[in-house]
Amino acid sequence: MSSTAQSLNPLPELNPSRRLLLGPGPSMVHPRVLKAMSTPLIGHLDPEFLVIMDEIQESLRWLFRTTNTLTLPISGTGSAAMEAAIVNLVEPGDQVIVGVNGVFGSRMASMVERCGGRAIRVEIPWGKPIEPERIEQQLQTCQPVKAVAIVHAETSTGTLQPLDSIGQLCQQHKALFIVDAVTSLAGMEVNVDDWHIDACYSATQKCMSCPPGVAPLTFSENAVAHIRNRKSSCTSWYLDCSLISDYWNGTTRTYHHTAPISMAYALRESLRLIQEEGLEARIVRHQRNIQALIAGLRTFGFEFLPTIPYQLTTLLCVTLPSFIDDLKVRKALLNDFHIEIGGGLGSLAGKVWRIGLMGESSREEHVLTLLSALERLLSRETDVPTLGTSIQSALESFQQSNNFK
Amino acid sequence: MSSTAQSLNPLPELNPSRRLLLGPGPSMVHPRVLKAMSTPLIGHLDPEFLVIMDEIQESLRWLFRTTNTLTLPISGTGSAAMEAAIVNLVEPGDQVIVGVNGVFGSRMASMVERCGGRAIRVEIPWGKPIEPERIEQQLQTCQPVKAVAIVHAETSTGTLQPLDSIGQLCQQHKALFIVDAVTSLAGMEVNVDDWHIDACYSATQKCMSCPPGVAPLTFSENAVAHIRNRKSSCTSWYLDCSLISDYWNGTTRTYHHTAPISMAYALRESLRLIQEEGLEARIVRHQRNIQALIAGLRTFGFEFLPTIPYQLTTLLCVTLPSFIDDLKVRKALLNDFHIEIGGGLGSLAGKVWRIGLMGESSREEHVLTLLSALERLLSRETDVPTLGTSIQSALESFQQSNNFK
Numbered sequence: 152m153s154s155t156a157q158s159l160n161p162l163p164e165l166n167p168s169r170r171l172l173l174g175p176g177p178s179m180v181h182p183r184v185l186k187a188m189s190t191p192l193i194g195h196l197d198p199e200f201l202v203i204m205d206e207i208q209e210s211l212r213w214l215f216r217t218t219n220t221l222t223l224p225i226s227g228t229g230s231a232a233m234e235a236a237i238v239n240l241v242e243p244g245d246q247v248i249v250g251v252n253g254v255f256g257s258r259m260a261s262m263v264e265r266c267g268g269r270a271i272r273v274e275i276p277w278g279k280p281i282e283p284e285r286i287e288q289q290l291q292t293c294q295p296v297k298a299v300a301i302v303h304a305e306t307s308t309g310t311l312q313p314l315d316s317i318g319q320l321c322q323q324h325k326a327l328f329i330v331d332a333v334t335s336l337a338g339m340e341v342n343v344d345d346w347h348i349d350a351c352y353s354a355t356q357k358c359m360s361c362p363p364g365v366a367p368l369t370f371s372e373n374a375v376a377h378i379r380n381r382k383s384s385c386t387s388w389y390l391d392c393s394l395i396s397d398y399w400n401g402t403t404r405t406y407h408h409t410a411p412i413s414m415a416y417a418l419r420e421s422l423r424l425i426q427e428e429g430l431e432a433r434i435v436r437h438q439r440n441i442q443a444l445i446a447g448l449r450t451f452g453f454e455f456l457p458t459i460p461y462q463l464t465t466l467l468c469v470t471l472p473s474f475i476d477d478l479k480v481r482k483a484l485l486n487d488f489h490i491e492i493g494g495g496l497g498s499l500a501g502k503v504w505r506i507g508l509m510g511e512s513s514r515e516e517h518v519l520t521l522l523s524a525l526e527r528l529l530s531r532e533t534d535v536p537t538l539g540t541s542i543q544s545a546l547e548s549f550q551q552s553n554n555f556k
Numbered sequence: 557m558s559s560t561a562q563s564l565n566p567l568p569e570l571n572p573s574r575r576l577l578l579g580p581g582p583s584m585v586h587p588r589v590l591k592a593m594s595t596p597l598i599g600h601l602d603p604e605f606l607v608i609m610d611e612i613q614e615s616l617r618w619l620f621r622t623t624n625t626l627t628l629p630i631s632g633t634g635s636a637a638m639e640a641a642i643v644n645l646v647e648p649g650d651q652v653i654v655g656v657n658g659v660f661g662s663r664m665a666s667m668v669e670r671c672g673g674r675a676i677r678v679e680i681p682w683g684k685p686i687e688p689e690r691i692e693q694q695l696q697t698c699q700p701v702k703a704v705a706i707v708h709a710e711t712s713t714g715t716l717q718p719l720d721s722i723g724q725l726c727q728q729h730k731a732l733f734i735v736d737a738v739t740s741l742a743g744m745e746v747n748v749d750d751w752h753i754d755a756c757y758s759a760t761q762k763c764m765s766c767p768p769g770v771a772p773l774t775f776s777e778n779a780v781a782h783i784r785n786r787k788s789s790c791t792s793w794y795l796d797c798s799l800i801s802d803y804w805n806g807t808t809r810t811y812h813h814t815a816p817i818s819m820a821y822a823l824r825e826s827l828r829l830i831q832e833e834g835l836e837a838r839i840v841r842h843q844r845n846i847q848a849l850i851a852g853l854r855t856f857g858f859e860f861l862p863t864i865p866y867q868l869t870t871l872l873c874v875t876l877p878s879f880i881d882d883l884k885v886r887k888a889l890l891n892d893f894h895i896e897i898g899g900g901l902g903s904l905a906g907k908v909w910r911i912g913l914m915g916e917s918s919r920e921e922h923v924l925t926l927l928s929a930l931e932r933l934l935s936r937e938t939d940v941p942t943l944g945t946s947i948q949s950a951l952e953s954f955q956q957s958n959n960f961k
Contacts, residue, residue: 162828167598189594193572227632229811234794364816386791389639408635411769423567
């Protein structure tokens, strides 16, 4: 045996610090979901597991507001579901219009190109939504267009993209409509069927409050027909949904790859929690809490990247006033208050914060905890209001929204 | 809101039956690993998580017996790591020799072709190992060969493939050596550096006794040079290890995709348990328990697919005597005794059982539990020995191997 064995330091017991997760994800996980994760495993072909798979699929259809048969969790994180949506539908030479107004639009375009498609990027300044006219123009000039790929809720900028009219344009031009709902599903309205979406994916660690590791994905019957009638094999075997669907939906339940059992347990429990709360109540909760956070943050002089109708109610992109030292404050939040918020990605690095109030992270007490920590930290700087001011504004906002509710 | 919300039946509490998992995986999970899974999450860029990542990487290097820098868990199950090994190294037009003597060799060949490579299949009857001469012949006639891909422990047939001389051949012919160690790592000897392996992957749910969901992968410095100097982009963005390594090994720890935090916790705890036991002791335990199982099964008249030096000590492929009704007995094992064993895949369906004694599933009491259940079930059939006979043989085997130990 090699001597490496002796030189390894024994690992200490796992004992991470307790954190309040208010970044772009992972969000806080409900104790019942954590408990579900520790359930002893059964096999991925056990008749009882097949029932669990059916339950997950039925619940995901409810959550996506769809009747799509091919609705399942991909065995990877959100980016794996993004890749699955694209590699299953895009064949070499296919033209795909991709809306790019943040990191995740760019990522979609890269995936289109890696599997042999041609990405037609519609570039928009970060923080602005994409006007449907820009998509329509490309649909008219670039025939044939296989698909239009759009991010519903840009995690890098906190921007909401209205989808209804783009879905109608896709229908008119017979293009498939691919939508990234990573930061919206289970926190904001997502209507797969009504909005004519052909492929929609999300992630578990955002508004679903489940650990990352599986990722919901749904394909319309039209998308499934494209998958079944491909001229070339899907470039990915692992994500090939024509094979995966035989395991999830086929009468034979043919083994494809070993499903991540414990993550399926967690996902099922998080879906149960969403059902118990009700989707409409959950969406209102996300609105109410982000409004209170916005009211509080305004008292410090913070502004926000997207304009109001395009602000997500799940993730807030805060532009930093000049007196804020990004890294210093975020480090102090983490070390002194055990609160995680996110920094900017790409060209927004150092210029914005991304504060997520998603799923279990979207709670009144978390809003107040973050504001009070910021008050204490920023009171060291000039030009900040007296202690309690942001809390007062947040509480007034809660009062108003309760009346509204 | 749609009326689907009302029509959904509430999910009952998660309450799967207790199972003894003695199939080809998932294996039993140690209670400490289940407990680790329920640990509250920290962020994937939290300084404490970066330490956990380093600990996992260092432990995986120890387990793979390698000094490879690029050693990490892929965010998917074993097949995702297989795909990562292949799509990172194989470019369009590359020739790859693939040993095919079971389902997983075929899967590798399919992945080579899907990312644009040419798979040169060396086909061998299922249950037989691949003679190095067959590989050498192809290395000589098919120049240039980018890589040779071999399964170390075929999960579909229980066959062990000696690797040392194939590794030397690859070195001589400057071909990369890709090895599937899904059913051997942490249960049998795997020597990545000594055997000149350039890419080796495994799965967590076999001999590591961790739930499925992440998958260990290591690349040699030579393989990394190939990845860095590719002429074309990797067809997969999600599995592109030139990007993933910036997160796992780069000084900037650049975000790629959100790591599956809870699965990382589980993997870390399973690595701790392996270290506490010691790799050599663990390998001996697997040998001792499978020998006892073999001794017991022989008393029923069972035979085994691979001949003795090529039998895995982690997974046993049992050829069924004519008096056994495959489905009927496996169903009774599951329903009456809560024991899962595996059936045959592909051309072996209905003809073999696959009994896994891997990680926590490889314990004396599980061997005895399975044999006693089989005795009770098969006593209904003719030509089986009196009750207790197989147990007696297993106990004698344990006695002998304890002396040996």
